[in-house]
Amino acid sequence: MLIRNATLLLEGKAARKDILIQGGKIKSMGHFRGKGIDATGLFALPGIIDAHVHLREPGATQKEDFRTGTRAALSGGVTTVLDMPNTSPPTTTLARLREKRALASKKAACDYGFHFGAGEDNFEEVKKAKPGSMKVYMGKTTGDLFLPDEKLIFRHFMNFPREKPVVVHAEDQAIIDAEGRTPLAAQVAVAKAAMLARRASRRMCIAHASTPREIELAKKWEKSLVETCPHYLFLNEKDAEGLGCFGKVYPPLRSERERRGMWAALGSIDYLSTDHAPHLPEEKEGGAAGFPGLGVSLPLMLDAYSRNLVGMDWIISRMCENPARIFNIRGKGRIAPGFQADIVLVDLRREWKVRADGMESRCRWSPYEGRVLRGSVEKAIFRGELAYERGSGIICETKGKEVMAR
Ligand code: NCD
Ligand code: ZN
Numbered sequence: 001m002l003i004r005n006a007t008l009l010l011e012g013k014a015a016r017k018d019i020l021i022q023g024g025k026i027k028s029m030g031h032f033r034g035k036g037i038d039a040t041g042l043f044a045l046p047g048i049i050d051a052h053v054h055l056r057e058p059g060a061t062q063k064e065d066f067r068t069g070t071r072a073a074l075s076g077g078v079t080t081v082l083d084m085p086n087t088s089p090p091t092t093t094l095a096r097l098r099e100k101r102a103l104a105s106k107k108a109a110c111d112y113g114f115h116f117g118a119g120e121d122n123f124e125e126v127k128k129a130k131p132g133s134m135k136v137y138m139g140k141t142t143g144d145l146f147l148p149d150e151k152l153i154f155r156h157f158m159n160f161p162r163e164k165p166v167v168v169h170a171e172d173q174a175i176i177d178a179e180g181r182t183p184l185a186a187q188v189a190v191a192k193a194a195m196l197a198r199r200a201s202r203r204m205c206i207a208h209a210s211t212p213r214e215i216e217l218a219k220k221w222e223k224s225l226v227e228t229c230p231h232y233l234f235l236n237e238k239d240a241e242g243l244g245c246f247g248k249v250y251p252p253l254r255s256e257r258e259r260r261g262m263w264a265a266l267g268s269i270d271y272l273s274t275d276h277a278p279h280l281p282e283e284k285e286g287g288a289a290g291f292p293g294l295g296v297s298l299p300l301m302l303d304a305y306s307r308n309l310v311g312m313d314w315i316i317s318r319m320c321e322n323p324a325r326i327f328n329i330r331g332k333g334r335i336a337p338g339f340q341a342d343i344v345l346v347d348l349r350r351e352w353k354v355r356a357d358g359m360e361s362r363c364r365w366s367p368y369e370g371r372v373l374r375g376s377v378e379k380a381i382f383r384g385e386l387a388y389e390r391g392s393g394i395i396c397e398t399k400g401k402e403v404m405a406r
Contacts, residue, residue, distance in 0.1 A: 001384050002036025006044035006345065008335055009312055019044065021341040024384040028337050037386060039345050042378055045316055046335050047079025047110075047342025048298055049323040052167075052207060052227060052273035054142070054290070055081070055112075057103055059088030064278045064362050066107035069294065070400055072276075072360040074388040076295040077344030077377040079110045080323075080332060080403055081276075085117030085135050086143030092119040094129040101402065108400030110382055111342075113327065115167060117145045118156045126159060132404030133327060134160050135207075138189045139171030139181075141250050142277065142290060146173070150192060157200035165225070165326055167205040168193045170214070171251055183211045183258065186251050190214045194221040205326065208232070208275050210251040212261035215268050225270040225326055230300045231291055232262050235367060243367055249277070250289045266314060271322045272297070278363035291367050295359045300368070302346060302375025329403045341384035350376040360394065 001021040007014055010029070017029040018036070055069035064072075073081050083100070085091035091100060097114060104112050116131030126134065136153055137145045147153050153168075160166055170189035171181055179185070190206055197204035198221040205225040206218045210232045218224040231249060236259045240247030247253065262269075274297045277290025298319065304310045324333030331340050351374050356366040380388035387396050 001341070002032055002034050003039050003044065003343065003345070003381065004036045006039035006042055008044040009316060012313060019335065019343065021384045024341055026335060026337055026339050026341050029335070037345075037379065037381070041347065042345040043348055044335060045077070045344050045346065046320040046333050046339075047344055047380065047382065048077050048319045049080040049327075049329060049333055050078045050273050050276070050294065050297065051082045051271060051323045051327055052229070053081045053083055053276040053294065054086065054278065055083045056087060056278065058099065062362070063280060063283070066104045066112070067109065068360060068362045069276070070107070070109040070112065071394050071397070072292075072294040073110050074380045074382065074394060075360045075377065077298045077346065077380050078294060079342035079344070079380065079382045080112065080329065081110060082113045082115060082133065082327060082404065085115050086137070086141065086145050088143060090117045090119070090143055090145050091115070092117040092122045092145070093125045097129050097131060104400065104402070109387065109394060109397045110400045111403045112400055113329070113402060113404035118147060118153075119145070120147065120152055123155065123159050126156070130406050132406050133164060134166045135169065136166060137169045138193065139169060139173045139176050139185070141169060142288065148173070150196060153193070154196050154200060157196055157202055157204070162202050164328065165203055165205050167207050167227075169207050181250060181252050183213065183254065186210055187213050187217055191217045191220075194218050194224050197221050197224060205270075208251060209269070210254050211258045212265040215265050219268060226268065227271050227273050228262060228269050229273055229275045230293060230297050231367065232259065233304075234300055235259070239367070245284050245287070246365060246367060248284070248287070248289045249291050263309065266310065269318060271326060272301070272318045273323070278361055280363055281365055284365070292361050292363050292365070294361060296354060296366065296368055298344065298346070298377060299373045299375050302348060303373040306348060306374040327404050332403065341381060343381040344377060345379040345381070347376050347378050349374065352376050
């Protein structure tokens with residue numbers, strides 16, 4: 001297998017190369033003879049790793065399942081997804097983790113991993129299940145996972161191996177109860193989480209940071225890592241108003257000032273995930289919180305690149321290399337010899353209009369509906385095979401495997 005004449009970033013410089021693939025892995029980059037996928041005029045990036053997605057299985061497959069969610073991923077150049085534990089039932093026991101593994105192994109079209117839920121009393125289960133990552137909820141959100149006090153959070157921080165990541169949904173429930181999901185609710189929770197992580201001397205990831213102050217507060221502890229999502233970069237509270245019930249997401253969209261501040265703080269953000277949280281339109285009308293994001297995250301960033309808002313090196317580090325490193329996903333996140341041949345070919349000049357009804361996700365709406373983006377996903381190569389092509393859709397399926405060191 002050969003990808004011919006792709007442009008890629010090598011040691012910070014754009015270069016034209018063929019990519020030779022053998023046994024699902026990148027063998028070398030150079031100039032080779034032979035037939036292959038023609039990537040003339042296309043830019044090659046490592047397959048995107050999305051560390052925060054809700055694939056809704058088991059319990060809410062009307063919204064999404066492992067098949068539709070991973071197909072939506074591929075269509076956006078995402079070749080690895082890490083699924084969240086707030087399903088029903090939540091992923092808080094070894095048996096439930098095994099149940100998810102069985103479902104995903106049959107249905108996933110790209111690679112996947114699982115975050116394990118921190119429950120009020122599942123410390124022994126965590127030891128038994130040995131998950132690759134844990135999720136702690138400091139505020140209530142979709143599903144029942146929630147830790148009501150700091151003692152429990154700290155116990156989980158101490159109980160879970162230091163070399164593995166703990167991801168925190170940082171919105172403080174007491175402040176939510178008092179004044180709603182304000183910036184303060186997020187900032188207080190982040191400050192608490194950072195102090196507890198420092199006391200436990202452990203690595204900790206702040207999920208979906210929505211204001212620059214959260215980033216600052218998180219970074220008061222040197223082992224904090226910060227995630228944000230495209231919607232905190234591209235949408236603000238005015239957009240939320242315009243979207244009506246479709247504009248509801250946790251944490252909420254913030255002011256234009258905060259949104260701009262997130263761009264100014266780009267250098268301190270460690271990784272970008274979608275928080276793909278699909279709900280059906282009728283469920284949104286009933287008050288469900290969350291945005292779908294798979295399928296548009298990379299094009300949104302490519303559009304920003306075309307407007308000189310972000311560099312290609314940032315996109316590759318925050319969407320590929322860093323999530324691989326942070327979540328202990330070996331052999332992924334780079335285009336380099338020996339790495340898994342997950343490669344996305346994009347057209348940096350092509351303009352297209354976001355249309356949810358052409359997308360793979362089951363939820364059939366998008367907060368970006370109608371937006372024109374410059375930069376499109378043309379092909380996704382997964383484990384060395386052409387898995388998605390614009391115009392043809394998903395080409396091969398049910399090939400995903402579990403990643404993330406256990
Ligand atoms: C998420 C969901 O629906 O699962 N919703 C959201 O608004 N982000 C839950 C979450 O990540 O908090
Ligand atoms: Zn989420």
